[in-house]
Amino acid sequence: MGDTSWQDWPFFSDHHRKLACDLDTWAARELTGLDHANTDDTCRNLVSRLAAGGWLDYATIDPKNAASTLDVRSLCIIRETLARHDGLADFAFAMQGLGSGAISLFGTPAQKDEWLPLVRGGRVLSAFALTEPQSGSDVANITLSATRDGDDYVLDGEKTWISNGGIAGLYVVFARTGEGPGAKGLSAFIVPGDAPGLEIAERLETIAPHPLARLRFAGCRIPAANRIGEGGQGFKIAMSVLDVFRSTVAAAALGFARRALDETIHRVQNRHLFGAPLFDLQMVQGHVADMALDVDSSALLVYRAAWLKDSGAARVSREAAMAKLFSTDHAQSVIDKAVQIHGGDGVRSGHIIERLYREIRALRIYEGASDVQRIIIARQTLAHT
Incomplete structure (x- = not known):
């Protein structure tokens, strides 16, 4: 494991030190001989393994526990440890947390009850759909639109460089709903991976293979109940x-x-x-x-x-x-x-x-x-x- 003296720093509690040791032991046993050539299947397999090991319990809040929070030190320890063993394992864990993070932090009880057990159990892969072809770090310039139509929203536009794109069953999508200009007019939505009108426009290859895709939303209709938080809070x-x-x-x-x-x-x-x-x-x-x-x-x-x-x-x-x-x-x-x-x-x-x-x-x-x-x-x- 190399140098572990950092675990004695005052940032940590005993349960953090135990987490680091237990995960390192698990990773040394479970993360050997992974097939990085088939990233889709390997990511699915890794998410299942991480769930079976109980590690995905740290990636979201516990919807059954009103006092549950995201422990950022635990998240960092897990990502550091997994990255040291295998980069794709780190990616698989990280996306379960990031992709469902908006639900953990701002979701309704019904949204949490429906989606977080699936994410924690490794039964659904999650994705955080923020970046667009013309707006990467400049989030306020998002143009993908979400138009209210009765009890639904209709999404039109594109997202790109979306991690887990093409294999996710849950996309948290940020779209323009128009409550105000710029950053004040965005909202967040839950979009199931099989939603009609959601298309995988392109799979993207990078120097370190990960599941990535450009997404197209063409009249993608979702219930208004899928909005996370209030309109304009995106x-x-x-x-x-x-x-x-x-x-x-x-x-x-x-x-x-x-x-x-x-x-x-x-x-x-x-x-x-x-x-x-x-x-x-x-x-x-x-x-x-x-x-x-x-x-x-x-x-x-x-x-x-x-x-x-x-x-x-x-x-x-x-x-x-x-x-x-x-x-x-x-x-x-x-x-x-x-x-x-x-x-x-x-x-x-x-x-x-x-x-x-x-x-x-x-x-x-x-x-x-x-x-x-x-x-x-x-x-x-x-x-x-």
Whole structure:
């Protein structure tokens, strides 16, 4: 498992430490030999395994318990641990939480009772349908429309880069309902994967294979009861969900970086150059020191943001943005150093370091690109001075 001293930090309770240990043991047993060539089937299989292991219970609130909340530290520990073992397993877990997050935080009792047990039980895969071809990080410019028609809403437009697109049974879709201009005129809706008028327009391939798709809504009719929250609350709902789950993206990056550091330590201790272990070279020692510094700095930012949210902070936009920006950018640096130290093996197809190199890049884009995080940090900092 590598360095576990971070578990003794005061951010955590004993149940967090037990969670980290238990999940690591489970992952070492269950997440070996996965077929990454067939991402759809593998994701379905991973969601079933995660549900059977009880790990999806952390991804949503418990609809039977009125006091249930999302524990962000647990979410981060799970994503960090899964990412360290297998990036697709992290993806499968993350989307069950993110995709249903709006229901956990803002859903009616009926919506929670209908959907959250299906998500927790791994019987339905979920998706968070926010991004559009002309509006990625600029959520206020969403154009997909939801027009009220009696007891229904009719959705028309497109979404793109939707994780679990094509295999999800639950889409939380953000659409323009027109209560006001820009961000004030958006609402959130539950759209079943088999809803008439919902089409998978295109499956999208990336350097690290994940289920992704462009969705088309053509007269997609859903009951008005499928709206989450009040009309015009969509932007607030989306930002609140991201406020919870953005820290977990940073945690996944941290997991990738930890794995790269662990693999590098093993490499430099066991690889010999000029008759001595690779680690004897001062330049290599400098690289390892920089990697360790980046990993610990990321962990401090990740778990500070998670601890603040769990401690009752209404918003942690600044802290979550700092965690995501630093952890994803510096995980890229850590993994790049690992590639260099591994030499040819670092770029050999199928090698763990090569896989990490492909996995990390997308994290600097989704749920708010790095430069967008800088804008958030700057605005929040100026607002508090």
